[in-house]
Structures are given as C-alpha cells and as structure tokens.
Amino acid sequence: MRLPSQVTVVDVAPRDGLQNEHAKITTAQKVTLVNLLSEAGVPVIEAGAFVSTKWVPQMADTAEVLADIERRPGTRYPTLVPNLRGLERALAAGSREIAVLAAASETFSRRNVNQSIDESFVTIAAVCERASLAGVRVRGYLSTCFGCPYEGDVSAERVGSLTRALLDLGVFEVAISDTIGVAHPGQVWQVIDAITKHASLSKVALHFHDTRGTALSNVLAGLQAGVTTYDASCGGLGGCPYAPGASGNLATEDLVYMLNGLGIATGIDMDRLLAASTFASTRIDHPLPSRYFQASRAVRR
Amino acid sequence: MRLPSQVTVVDVAPRDGLQNEHAKITTAQKVTLVNLLSEAGVPVIEAGAFVSTKWVPQMADTAEVLADIERRPGTRYPTLVPNLRGLERALAAGSREIAVLAAASETFSRRNVNQSIDESFVTIAAVCERASLAGVRVRGYLSTCFGCPYEGDVSAERVGSLTRALLDLGVFEVAISDTIGVAHPGQVWQVIDAITKHASLSKVALHFHDTRGTALSNVLAGLQAGVTTYDASCGGLGGCPYAPGASGNLATEDLVYMLNGLGIATGIDMDRLLAASTFASTRIDHPLPSRYFQASRAVRR
Numbered sequence: 114m115r116l117p118s119q120v121t122v123v124d125v126a127p128r129d130g131l132q133n134e135h136a137k138i139t140t141a142q143k144v145t146l147v148n149l150l151s152e153a154g155v156p157v158i159e160a161g162a163f164v165s166t167k168w169v170p171q172m173a174d175t176a177e178v179l180a181d182i183e184r185r186p187g188t189r190y191p192t193l194v195p196n197l198r199g200l201e202r203a204l205a206a207g208s209r210e211i212a213v214l215a216a217a218s219e220t221f222s223r224r225n226v227n228q229s230i231d232e233s234f235v236t237i238a239a240v241c242e243r244a245s246l247a248g249v250r251v252r253g254y255l256s257t258c259f260g261c262p263y264e265g266d267v268s269a270e271r272v273g274s275l276t277r278a279l280l281d282l283g284v285f286e287v288a289i290s291d292t293i294g295v296a297h298p299g300q301v302w303q304v305i306d307a308i309t310k311h312a313s314l315s316k317v318a319l320h321f322h323d324t325r326g327t328a329l330s331n332v333l334a335g336l337q338a339g340v341t342t343y344d345a346s347c348g349g350l351g352g353c354p355y356a357p358g359a360s361g362n363l364a365t366e367d368l369v370y371m372l373n374g375l376g377i378a379t380g381i382d383m384d385r386l387l388a389a390s391t392f393a394s395t396r397i398d399h400p401l402p403s404r405y406f407q408a409s410r411a412v413r414r
Numbered sequence: 415m416r417l418p419s420q421v422t423v424v425d426v427a428p429r430d431g432l433q434n435e436h437a438k439i440t441t442a443q444k445v446t447l448v449n450l451l452s453e454a455g456v457p458v459i460e461a462g463a464f465v466s467t468k469w470v471p472q473m474a475d476t477a478e479v480l481a482d483i484e485r486r487p488g489t490r491y492p493t494l495v496p497n498l499r500g501l502e503r504a505l506a507a508g509s510r511e512i513a514v515l516a517a518a519s520e521t522f523s524r525r526n527v528n529q530s531i532d533e534s535f536v537t538i539a540a541v542c543e544r545a546s547l548a549g550v551r552v553r554g555y556l557s558t559c560f561g562c563p564y565e566g567d568v569s570a571e572r573v574g575s576l577t578r579a580l581l582d583l584g585v586f587e588v589a590i591s592d593t594i595g596v597a598h599p600g601q602v603w604q605v606i607d608a609i610t611k612h613a614s615l616s617k618v619a620l621h622f623h624d625t626r627g628t629a630l631s632n633v634l635a636g637l638q639a640g641v642t643t644y645d646a647s648c649g650g651l652g653g654c655p656y657a658p659g660a661s662g663n664l665a666t667e668d669l670v671y672m673l674n675g676l677g678i679a680t681g682i683d684m685d686r687l688l689a690a691s692t693f694a695s696t697r698i699d700h701p702l703p704s705r706y707f708q709a710s711r712a713v714r715r
Contacts, residue, residue, distance in 0.1 A: 298675070326630055326665065326668035326705035332632045333634055360705055371631060403627070404625060406622060
C-alpha cells in the first residue's frame, strides 16, 4: 500500500473549533491555545477570523490574538476572511495568509454567505486580487463537497470544477470539506478522482468532520489517493453542541495517532499536542470528543 | 480499489457490550435487545456467556435469554464459553454455536483467564472436542492481537501462528481482536499479512475497539486486505465506563454506515438497527458512544 511519507496538518481549533463552542474564551486563552499548538509543532494554525463581530462574537478579538501570539518561525497562521472588508482588517492586523469560503452547493452558499456560488466567486476574486497585491497567500475552503444539509447529494464533478475555479482565482490550496460529516471512503475516492481531472492533488487539502465516525477512514482513503494536507481540530474542539461527546471536526490527536502508526511524518509532538487539548478542555463546557484524548486521560488515571 | 461485495457483521452487544455496562439490565430487556438486532437483519448476535456468575453477574441469565428470544431462521446466536463447565451449561441451554477466548499475549492470558497461553489451549481443545461431538460450532477470539496492556507490542508472527493453532483445534473462525483499541491500519495490514502465511482469510474476523478513533480506518484496511467478517456492538454498547462518551467496541451503526457507503452488502436495516440502539440507550447510565447514533438523534431533533 503506497502512502505519502509526510503530511501537513492544519489545526483549525482556534477558529473553526472555538467558533462553534458556547463557552466564552478570553483573548489570553486563545493566545495560549495558539502558542501551545505551535510549540507542539503544528505547522499551520488557523488563528481566527475577520468576520462580522455581530454574528460571530467569538472571533471579535482576532486582531488582538494575532498581535499577542509568539510567532514561531515557519509556522503559518491563516485567518478566515469573508470579503474585502475582512481582508482590510486582516491586513491591518498583520495576517500573512488568509482563508476564503466557497460552497459546492447552491443552497448552502445562499444560506451560509448569503450569495449564490457565482456571486461568492466574484467576492473571492476581489479578495484574491487585493491579497496578491499585499503579498498575502489565500487558502480556499470548499464546503459541502460530500453532501449538503439542504440539497443532499453534491456532484463530484462539480466539486472538481469548482476546485479548478478557485485555483484559477489565485488560491494556493483548496480544502475539500465535509461540512456535515457524511463522507465515506468510497466517496472520497470518487471526489478525488473528479478533482484530478481539473487540478493537481498537491493543491488539495481534505477537511473531514467525524460526525458519523468515518473521518479517519476518509483520511486513509485520501492518503491512498495521494492527498498530503489534512485539516483537524485539537481535541475535536468545535464538536457539534447538540450532544455531549458529539463530534464536529476530526480531532488532531486522532489524526496524528493514525499517521504516526502509518509511519507518516507530521512534525507534531503528541504529548505537547495533548497539552494544548488539555488546556482547551478546561475552557469549554463539555467533554472533548477526541477518542485519543479521552483514552489518554483514562490511561493516566 | 477492490473491496468485498458483502460482509458478515457480528453484533456482540448483548454479551461483550452489556458485560461492560454498569447498569442492571433485566432478562426481558436482553431478550428485547437480541430480538431487535435479529429483526434488523444482523446475521450473528453474541447472545450471552456461560461464565462465572460470581465474577460476571451480568451474564448469569444467559440460559433464560436463549430460552426466551425469538430465533430468526438463519440467524446465529453464539454464546461465550470459558471451559467445559460453561460448555455443559451452553449445551443444556440449547446453544448451537459457542465462542472461546484465547490471548496473543502471555501476561494478558494469565491475568484474564488465569492460564498461560498453552494451558488455555488445552482447555480450548477439550471444549472444541466436546462441542464437536454435540454438533456445536466454535468461534475463537484471539485477544490483544495489536497490543497488550501489560506487555505492549505483540508480534504479528505470533498472532499468525496462534490463529493457525486455534483453527487446528477445530474453531471455524478466529476473531483477531484489538482488545485495548490501539490498532492502526498499517498494523492491520501487517497482522493480516502474517496470518495469511498460516491461514485462509475466510477463517478470520476482525474485532476492533474504537478507543482511539481508528476502528473504521482499521476496517477499511481489513476490507482492502480481503477480510469479510467484522465484530461490532450496536450503539458502541460496552464503551469503557471510565469516561462519558469513551469508546470500547466499534459501533455497529458506524460500521454499517461506512459499509453502505462503500456499496458492501450486510443485510442490515439501518433504521431497525438504530431502534435496537435506542432501546439500549434507555437502559444504560451514559450516552452511547456511537457517532452515527448521536448524529441521527441530533438530526431528528
């Protein structure tokens, strides 16, 4: 079985994770979390978002977080930016990498960013152009690639062509995202197959949610297909708030445990990663969903 | 990617699951659970155990359970039997299939069944011989195949030769078990590779625990290697009691969800399977760890 020797892990806990948590997390606590993740060797840490502070109050202090973290040389700290206004705030705060959000489902796009897919691409084009002038790299998320909560099935071919379209706008990488956690390995192979007709897999990341327990099997499928960048969230932070222990983002430690077992290098120190999750676990109002995190605490007891 | 078109799912919830639950489950409730599983189309249901009622009081009523269930034609209802005395009880209760327990780690064998591996094989040989005379089939568990809580690493080669030894005693199938939930896909390929030197994979089942989140990725690895029988527990029943949401057995619905996605037939009706888990969930004292079960309840809400 041929697998990559090395992968890049993107920890989205400080943004995608915390944004979905109810508990109030202070700026200092966010800074500590980002610093613990960089000390653990996580190469890419999504540090926050420059979105509406009215709709997403949890991300209102991203500029302060960026100002206060200890920037580890080589570590990247992307921030999510929905539009030009967000980009200006990101640039003012010294962001050197941003992330933009598109959807593979028309209904999800309208409900999530209040724009059709085409309209959202106009926005993203403007953001990419301005970012390029500022020397800032742009990562793209493509959400609902494996299923939409409103439309159901999403065509793999459409995911492929939208990936190409995002790359053509200037994003350096597209995170193919399973927003509602329905993907299974067969679908991963299908979607990747469709993408390879339009783009190099070196420009593709996979972003899985463990909502139905399939996230790691999907990663395995992705590794076998040749994808080498994976999003995850330490502790599984951002687990859907509907049930204790329910899971949103794939947990970084679950991912790293499997990758370590497969002999795939990540540069991440598991004990330090667990220190980051342990810190996060004391700030939220439910158990962290990460299976590995739970097991490691039980073993210590 | 070549995968089997069909697999056999063995639901161990009424035995391996309930045995690890603290809550008191009545005989009538066990009967209901077994019946709900057979109505869901689960082809093999581990219905109980004829073990010491002193040490495992939860299994004291297995004879009554066997007497009261509605036996669905074609469904198998194995019961765990540790020794000849247990076998006599199983035969008296009308068991037509039993399961025996061996370990791949010397220390685990001594601590779990109070016998060395060699001694346990003498016991198993006697049980197999008597069972054969009675026309009763014997399934074998080989525990700690991917790691031992006392010894750490377990040699894949030893797993292979012990699998052969169990088959030579007359068991028709060996469930290669990840007792402490440490396996990862690379190890699954390694162990299966070692087994194929000694035995046909048609005689092998895989029994994973989802303790570190890797169970489904291990199943995917097993499917790719050609194994077609998988153990699981509805709802993930039997989740380690140490933490709410922590996971022992792979949840049957998580397994079936992935297999359905891969187009692999199991004969199991997901809605009816969820009905069995829902029933179980009302009888235990913690949330069921199955990710799929949690997601399905959240979606319904």
